[in-house]
Amino acid sequence: MRIARPAALVVPALVLLAASAHAAETMGASTAPWWVWPLGLCVVCFLIGVIAVPAGIGGGTLFVPIVGSFFPFHLDFIRGAGLLVALASALAAGPTLLRSGLGSVRLALPMAVLASASSIAGAMVGLAMPAHVVQMLLGAVVLGIVVLMFLSKRSEFPHVERPDPLAQALALNGVFVDNASQRVVPWQVHRTPAGLLSFLVIGVLAGMFGIGAGWANVPALNLLMGAPLKVAAGTSGVVLSLVDSSAAWVYLNKGAVLPMIAVPSVVGMMLGARIGARLLTVLKAAVVRRLVIGVLGFAGVRALLKGTGVWP
Amino acid sequence: MKSLPEQVVVQPPEQLRYARLLEWGTRVGMAVLLLSFAAYVLGLAESHVPVAKLPELWIHPVGRFLELTQSPTGWGWLALLHRGDIAGLLGIAILSGASVLCLLALVPIYLARGERIFAAVCLAEVAVVVLAASDWLAGPH
Secondary structure, three states: OOOHHHHHHHHHHHHHHHHHHHHHHOOOOOOOOOOHHHHHHHHHHHHHHHHHHHHOOOHHHHHHHHHHHHOOOOHHHHHHHHHHHHHHHHHHHHHHHHHHOOOOHHHHHHHHHHHHHHHHHHHHHHHHOOHHHHHHHHHHHHHHHHHHHHHOOOOOOOOOOOOOHHHHHOOOEEEEEEOOOOEEEEEEOOOHHHHHHHHHHHHHHHHHHOOOOHHHHHHHHHHHOOOOHHHHHHHHHHHHHHHHHHHHHHHHHOOOOOHHHHHHHHHHHHHHHHHHHHHOOOOOHHHHHHHHHHHHHHHHHHHHHHHHOOOO | OOOOOOOOOOOOHHHHHHHHHHHHHHHHHHHHHHHHHHHHHOOOOOOOOOHHHHHHHOOOOHHHHHHHHOOOOOOHHHHHOOOHHHHHHHHHHHHHHHHHHHHHHHHHHHHHOOOHHHHHHHHHHHHHHHHHHHOOOOOOO
16 A cells, blocks of 8 residues: 555656657647647646645646646747636635635735736736747746755744734734644734745746746745744635736736636646545655656756757 | 634634635636637637637747737727637636625725725735736737
């Protein structure tokens, strides 16, 4: 059984890479019927959804580098679809997170205002830049995420001595029931100005690359501001639903959202996430993290090489 | 292991209202998105861009794609909602705009409690989303 559990995840990861590589080989093949691409996209997104949930990262983070590296769609449309994938996932999870107290509207709103405004700027800059430059930057950012995932230590219940004056004025605190320990956990945050600044930067990256921003939201809320890990993850979803809304409108207005790419991606990701959520209880988090770091690292190198023209 | 206290933890009313409206907005948006896409791929509605031509078009940057397909930008898609591929954008627009209604619904709660700062934060977020949706920032396409 010890072998079977990691294998449950290794198999979809290998199939994901194989399917992506096959897509790359047949890239541009005009003989392939049109429906091959959305169907392949749906399958790949299903596999991304399966491994993204147990890894604790948004599907959007894997979507853009993998699809951008191995599918024939232009990066403009992939980023538009990536934002929609991240938005749909955040919207679907939002109500449950808010009702349970794992997501906090009070904590999310101030962060979301700044991140939303900067995501518009990021989206506009990203759409104005040449594709190879965006691809190179994307590769660099994805490899940065890999390093962040590799090095970052998460704190389940950070100790916050006292809230800073801004957090106190905005009453950025709350309470939630931790089902794992059967405890009622009150929480508060500190370093709010630094947190607000970090969300300004996170918004630019989310808009520019269409990769969602859960990978950055959670460390900012948890390690920097001191929110409990579960509250940080839940509130990150609420922030994402607002930030990606703004950026998605920019892509929509520019004509960079193609339903034929976006809808199969959303459907595949949501179905895969359901399976991933079930695997969450049986898989070892460390195994999943190592696997995702490997897949993400490969996609990041591929994006970098594609952008530089070494591996077009 | 500590046992859960008797009292039930109730989340603030604004959070529950936000959750309820977000749930409905997402359901409507997803339903419109999936139904319109089904009509599109099953050929029940005529497409603005024939599906068979897509593989030779989606390899181009968005500017070139729009040029080749004479597709609309901004809110121009509203006039072409009867086309299968364009109809999908309505579901995407509903999903992208779902948060606006939720935020507006919080303003009276915050004002009634005297939390003017949070009412202003909600309105600021609405202004940002509306600005993004207005296409005003994007300039000429």
